[in-house]
Amino acid sequence: NAGVTQTPKFRVLKTGQSMTLLCAQDMNHEYMYWYRQDPGMGLRLIHYSVGEGTTAKGEVPDGYNVSRLKKQNFLLGLESAAPSQTSVYFCASSRGVGDWGNQPQHFGDGTRLSIL
């Protein structure tokens, strides 16, 4: 049971390039999230999804897009990468029972993204 898997684990981009981060979970969780983690800032929610085909904005959505075409996958896209998007990106998932604030979140190992 792999849990939450993120690919790639590391990536270096040039300013203006685009890329997609993939998150896959095998726990049949309804809810999925993308966070970014910067030094001294903790985890900040970028976008989230409460089910297949649905997405919503979090705290810091600008410059990112997401898609949830399949229940087990949640994709995070950067259309035109900027140095300010250099960060560690974490994907997480949780069960959909009741309010999603009541369920533990399971995190992937993260993607370390540098934009030059």
Added chain:
Amino acid sequence: QQPVQSPQAVILREGEDAVINCSSSKALYSVHWYRQKHGEAPVFLMILLKGGEQKGHEKISASFNEKKQQSSLYLTASQLSYSGTYFCGTGGATNKLIFGTGTLLAVQP
């Protein structure tokens, strides 16, 4: 608005106790606690859902004072394995989980 955690960092000797606090300016419906070791993913510790609720996990327990909009994490008889950064995540009326900036805990032999 991010919850405020205190202290920002704490250094302990094995066997000592520590308390980490998490305060929010907004009404809370739930508080999550996670631990993250350097270079790894955050790992879930516990969720508190009711006012005044206390839960325990090994020698780690927590309380949630809904009225005061704050939670505290208690680590007793600390072990080397407790080292890491502890995050609280608060759930409000909008059901969005907002994480604090973290408390770095270092346990020394």
